[in-house]
Amino acid sequence: MNYKEEFYGFYREPFNKENMTSENTIIVFDTNSLLNVFRFTPEASKEYFEIIQSIQDKIYIPYLVALEFHFHKSEALLLNEVNVTKFKNNFSKNWNKVKSEAAKTLFSGLSYRNDKDNKELITYLSDLLNSKELDIENKLVEKISSISKNQTNIFNALVEIIQSKTGERYEQNTIINIEKEGDERYKNEIPPGFNDANKKLSRSYNGIKYQQKFGDLIIWKDIIIKAKEDKIKNVIFVTSDGKRDSKTDLNHKVCVGKDGNGKEKYQIIGPRIELIEEMKNETGADFYLMDELEFMKHFSQEEVPSRVFKSISDTLLDFAKIVSTSLNNDDVVKPFVRASSQSVNNRPSVIKRRKVTDISELLKIVENDYEISDVIEEYLKTELPNMDFENKYGDLGWGEFEYVTITEVEIEKYTFEDDFYEIKCIASIDVNIDFNIVTKNPFYEEPEDPEFEYESSEIDGTFEISFIYDLDYDTFDDIEIIDFYI
Structure with a gap:
């Protein structure tokens, strides 16, 4: 018996992109990995999007990913639309506080003959800032607007790329058959998707209806069909969904000890063996699973700044921690949890179970x-x-x-x-x-x-x-x- 043939999933060669072409390779993004273009910091978003642009000839977007992307894109873009209004409200509410804090910081270490000198300086600073208030506000609004406009431009450019890379809409009978198969797969914990077995909601659009608990499986079957039809040899699936500890139906994880709180720590070894073998048996293709960071490392033409990697890493870890507390929410994208404390502003991170998750x-x-x-x-x-x-x-x-x-x-x-x-x-x-x-x-x-x-x-x-x-x-x-x- 040849072990490498019999137990292929355990002997697969390490990832190597050198021989991957647009004819033999597809790179698939899940919904969150597309929406993260708007969740990352502006610098990280730009770097991430430029890499997506560079490999667009290899991109494939399953129809359900595109549909869920459109269900949630307005939530992501809305953040940009409200920023100017939000800032103006905050500016008017906090302007006096800004002046007061500036005076304390600038004048606290100075010595005076009497308190009158101190008050005179504070009044002078206040008058000076008031004379520049409108100019300061307008310049800040202009800067915020430019960031928001850039995000909107990136969105339009992203849509321009993926709309020509999206699979056909499913027939309802196809969905019904996948869901029937899914019932049996989930009972036996065959990946992907069985972690979502308790989801209750369904979605309908343009003549099709699907149960959200089978979303991952529908996407998986779509990828298999695409790989089989196009005789693909390499399938790369970009998703950070498997990073949270409770998600066990995508990645193979091993316990590597405990953290300071006694909680078990896991290390991701690679995709679940079942996924590697099913893709190989059904299509002959090798299957690779990677998050946005790994994707950038493998496909960037230039060295990505370490601060960008750290920013994205923090975002993905924050998202994984928060989503882990909200598993009863039936949406593919969790709207009641914050994607990242770094996405738009520098507000302190609040990693906690919110009172409201739906x-x-x-x-x-x-x-x-x-x-x-x-x-x-x-x-x-x-x-x-x-x-x-x-x-x-x-x-x-x-x-x-x-x-x-x-x-x-x-x-x-x-x-x-x-x-x-x-x-x-x-x-x-x-x-x-x-x-x-x-x-x-x-x-x-x-x-x-x-x-x-x-x-x-x-x-x-x-x-x-x-x-x-x-x-x-x-x-x-x-x-x-x-x-x-x-």
């Missing part, structure tokens, strides 16, 4: 949040006296607020802002309102007689409210009432 959890928080209740109460205190009770009480009756109870919340629309730190929502909030209808006492004559009469009442109403929820700090901002009706 919309249902946000509904509960909205329902019980005192800030939103306060906004509703203040609105009712102002508006109830002006509400029309003419049908029952003529033009004499008016409402006096007592109490409001939120009975149901529905998120009608949401978008992501500030590098996935915040989610902007429009919510429909059903309420029950306890109040008094106040009328003039028609028999009021003497001072000892009550001038007004009060009748307890209640009505059901609905508020349409917009707000921004901070995912890391569990706070609400910019709460506004759009409409109210009963």
Whole structure:
């Protein structure tokens, strides 16, 4: 028995790109590896995209990857669109703080004859900065806009590349057959995709419907068909999905000890043997799995700066850690977790389990949040006296607020802002309102007689409210009432 033939997956030659051509090789990107073009820092994004450009003749994008990319691209691009507005709001809110901190830093070590000298310097600095405020703001807005514009240009260029490299839309019968096979594969933990077996959601688009738990398997079958049809000899799949410890259906991992907290540490050896063997048996091709960093190392024409590698490495590790806490979320791309603390700004990383990882959890928080209740109460205190009770009480009756109870919340629309730190929502909030209808006492004559009469009442109403929820700090901002009706 020839071991190298019988146990091919264990004796595969190390990766060598020298003999890889556009005729015998395809490089496949998963959804996240495409979206990471917008998640990396601007410098890292540029380097990563230029390497993608350089190998575009070898690229193949499975149809489902392209579909999921379009489901989530608006979330990524939205970060760029809101940056200018977000900055302007922050600038106006924090300008005085900037002046104060500048004065403390610049003048704290100086000696004066008296406190008057110190105040004079602070006033002078404040006036000087105020005279330059608009110019400073405009220059910073211009810089932020240029970064956002560059990201948009990269997106357009990326689409230009991958749209001509995308596979055909599947027939529904093909999806049904893959899902039937998937049921058996997942029972026996045959990769890829069995880690997603508990996902519940389905997606529909343009006449096809698929269960999201079979997304990885559908993509895998697509790659096999492409490799078989084009007689491909090398299949390279770029994904960082296998980096998290809980993901066991892509990479073969071995335990190499424990960290300082006693948690087991794993080292990735390579793709699961089953994947290597299935690709070889079905198509005759060698299968290689690599994350974005490995891809850049292998295919960059020039040496990539170490700071870029570190930036990307930190981003991928952050993403792996956070996604590992949110495995019950059914989206291929986790919208309620931050991709990286470095993607757009320098806000400190918050690697923790967020209270909100899906919309249902946000509904509960909205329902019980005192800030939103306060906004509703203040609105009712102002508006109830002006509400029309003419049908029952003529033009004499008016409402006096007592109490409001939120009975149901529905998120009608949401978008992501500030590098996935915040989610902007429009919510429909059903309420029950306890109040008094106040009328003039028609028999009021003497001072000892009550001038007004009060009748307890209640009505059901609905508020349409917009707000921004901070995912890391569990706070609400910019709460506004759009409409109210009963």
